[in-house]
Amino acid sequence: MPKTKFQEVVFCLLMSFFMVIAMELYNTGLRMHGLTNAGMLHTFREIILILPICFIMSFFIVERIVPKIVFQLVTPGEDKPVFVILIRSSVTVAFMCPIMSLWGICIFKQPGSEFLPVWLQTVVLNFPMAFFWQLFFCGPLVRFLFRCIFERKNGQEEFAS
Template identity: 55%
Template sequence: MPKNRFQEIIFTLLMSFFMVLAMEIYNTALLQGGMSNSCFIHALSELPFMIPLCFATSYFLMDRIASGIAFRMADPKRDHPVLVTLVRAGVTVCFMCPSMSLWATLIFKQAGVQIAAVWLQTVAINFPMALCWQIFFCGPLVRFLFRLIFRRQLQECTL
């Protein structure tokens, strides 16, 4: 969807913001034993350092790997756009969830010698939420916002 590096950066920033926000609220609610208003405040306090981590991990490492694998599974020139979008989102979550869960394990959990076990448990707990959030909410929202922001440039590309 992004057509140049600037658009890629904006798209990745938007995706990072909404994915990190949701996953921080989710994990805070799990730690507190349920949702409360304090989950939102706690999640917002962690955004300033988790968004840059997510952005850097995604933009500089995982996006290239995920797109390479996804586009071997679904060809944008041949396959239905919905299939291409779903495959790309699914493969991205398959790489980003373990990566971000590792960051969370290292930063928030005092795993000690149990780091592998704690990380795997964190991935198992986060993966269903990350996949559903990405496919049904975050992905569509970010693509909508991206098209809204770059409406003029995207129209010029199609003409």
């Protein structure tokens, strides 16, 4: 969908924002054994810290790796677009979930000598949520918002004013 660097930045910011909100609410609920109003307020403070990390990891690292893997599995133009989207989303989650779980435990859990088990458990708990949130909610929402921002007029994408 994004055609220019600016559009890539906007798309990545939107995706990072909506993924971070959901995953931080989810992880806060896990840590507190249920999500509360106080937990939600705490989550929004955490988002300020995690959002830039997520954007940097996604934009500068993962988005350099994912297309190489995806285009070995699918061929845009030949494969159905929905199949390409599903594969790309799945591969992205497969990279981002362990990376962001690592950041999360380092910042919020301070695992000490139990680092590896805490990280592995966090990845296992986060992966299903990240995967299904990405495929069924966040991905479609961000693609819709992106199309609203960059409307197509006369076959060319333009920034909606």
